[in-house]
Amino acid sequence: MNSEKIIRIDMGNLKSSDHRVIENKPHVLCLGIESSCDETAAAIVDSNRNILSHIVYSQIPEHQKYGGVVPELAARAHILAIDTVIKQTLKSAGVTLKDMDVIAATAGPGLIGGVLVGWMTAVGIAQSLDKPLVAVNHLEAHALVPRLHAATANGADGDFVTFPYLLMLASGGHCQILLVRGVGRYDLIGQTLDDSAGEAFDKIAKMLGLEYPGGPVVDERARCGNPNRFVFPRPLCDKAGCDFSFSGIKTAARTFLDKYPAPHDDGFVNDFCASFQRTVVDCIVNRLDHAMQDKRVILAKPKHLVVAGGVAKNSAIRAAMEMLAQKYKMLFAAPPLNLCTDNGAMIAWAGIENFMCNRIVTAPIAPRPRWPLTEL
Numbered sequence: 001m002n003s004e005k006i007i008r009i010d011m012g013n014l015k016s017s018d019h020r021v022i023e024n025k026p027h028v029l030c031l032g033i034e035s036s037c038d039e040t041a042a043a044i045v046d047s048n049r050n051i052l053s054h055i056v057y058s059q060i061p062e063h064q065k066y067g068g069v070v071p072e073l074a075a076r077a078h079i080l081a082i083d084t085v086i087k088q089t090l091k092s093a094g095v096t097l098k099d100m101d102v103i104a105a106t107a108g109p110g111l112i113g114g115v116l117v118g119w120m121t122a123v124g125i126a127q128s129l130d131k132p133l134v135a136v137n138h139l140e141a142h143a144l145v146p147r148l149h150a151a152t153a154n155g156a157d158g159d160f161v162t163f164p165y166l167l168m169l170a171s172g173g174h175c176q177i178l179l180v181r182g183v184g185r186y187d188l189i190g191q192t193l194d195d196s197a198g199e200a201f202d203k204i205a206k207m208l209g210l211e212y213p214g215g216p217v218v219d220e221r222a223r224c225g226n227p228n229r230f231v232f233p234r235p236l237c238d239k240a241g242c243d244f245s246f247s248g249i250k251t252a253a254r255t256f257l258d259k260y261p262a263p264h265d266d267g268f269v270n271d272f273c274a275s276f277q278r279t280v281v282d283c284i285v286n287r288l289d290h291a292m293q294d295k296r297v298i299l300a301k302p303k304h305l306v307v308a309g310g311v312a313k314n315s316a317i318r319a320a321m322e323m324l325a326q327k328y329k330m331l332f333a334a335p336p337l338n339l340c341t342d343n344g345a346m347i348a349w350a351g352i353e354n355f356m357c358n359r360i361v362t363a364p365i366a367p368r369p370r371w372p373l374t375e376l
């Protein structure tokens with residue numbers, strides 16, 4: 001590529017301080033594109049909370065033999081898949097690009113090769129058709145997608161998640177407790193000091209010789225296991241504050257498995273998974289309990305306790321957070337399982353929410369491998 005033709009992009013051009021809701025946008029149709037990790041995904045979502053179509057091309061089989069995502073392979077796979085995924089998404093919704101009111105794509109954080117593929121595709125579509133473009137922060141998409149669906153747990157159907165809400169955001173790359181005040185407005189209440197919860201699930205699975213990604217398989221094995229058979233440390237749980245640490249759990253597991261190496265029978269693996277998962281659940285509940293005492297949270301009086309991100313698929317975490325919500329007389333909400341892991345619908349919904357607040361790209365911007373929610 002000719003370097004003069006590279007679009008130089010300045011994130012400062014995003015209207016980060018402008019949260020004004022634009023009136024007269026009765027119905028908005030948005031194409032969302034996701035490519036920040038190992039899923040090439042696109043979706044068409046409208047402002048009435050309908051998902052018209054939703055396609056996820058998972059690269060997991062391509063990365064499975066390496067036990068994790070290989071960034072270069074991921075970027076190449078995104079290039080090969082993205083046109084087809086977008087075309088199929090449009091076809092299955094029965095719309096064309098011209099019907100879109102706004103184009104949205106992940107602009108970070110994530111594996112930069114993949115992010116560039118999705119983002120530059122979105123820039124091309126938006127520029128050629130003169131459509132508004134939203135640079136979606138992937139974490140914000142996870143954070144906002146619970147608002148796409150009515151709360152279904154102890155919240156009445158139709159009771160949408162409203163700002164402010166207390167969010168446990170747990171994915172493969174991040175583990176944070178956030179007070180979500182509005183679009184682009186996040187208070188970081190606590191975060192991991194080392195590994196994310198998803199990473200811990202993936203690493204424990206790898207140690208046990210289970211397949212990648214580890215979360216779903218550990219969740220499954222844990223259902224048949226005894227959570228009291230093995231005792232793992234619960235880092236920071238005896239300390240004040242809301243931060244997490246998962247690397248100590250991983251080291252304890254490694255040390256133990258070095259002492260009792262494979263082969264392990266099914267009972268051992270199931271009990272190990274159940275005990276590990278119970279530990280993660282206890283850490284999350286402990287930290288959220290502390291978050292409830294945080295002055296910012298007390299003052300904001302959030303109505304909903306929400307979990308989002310890939311780890312939000314975990315049945316034990318969902319159940320424990322629902323009980324915690326009841327304890328604090330809050331409503332529990334979580335996205336449907338297929339919207340927890342990376343997908344295009346969450347990007348399209350974040351695109352609509354940002355567009356409604358006039359947070360659109362008005363000049364070229366640079367995709368960011370790191371992009372904390374507190375920098376929106």
Ligand code: KG4
Pocket residue numbers: 037170171172173174197198199201202213214215216219309310311312313314315340341342
């Ligand atoms: O949000 P996500 O799709 O990608 C990132 O943005 O990182 O999250 C992927 C993570 C992986 O670490 C995966 O193991 C974890 O979510 N995960 C789960 C479950 N399903 C996926 N972790 C625990 N239990 C699950 N059922």
Ligand code: ZN
Pocket residue numbers: 138142171172309310341342
């Ligand atoms: Zn994600």
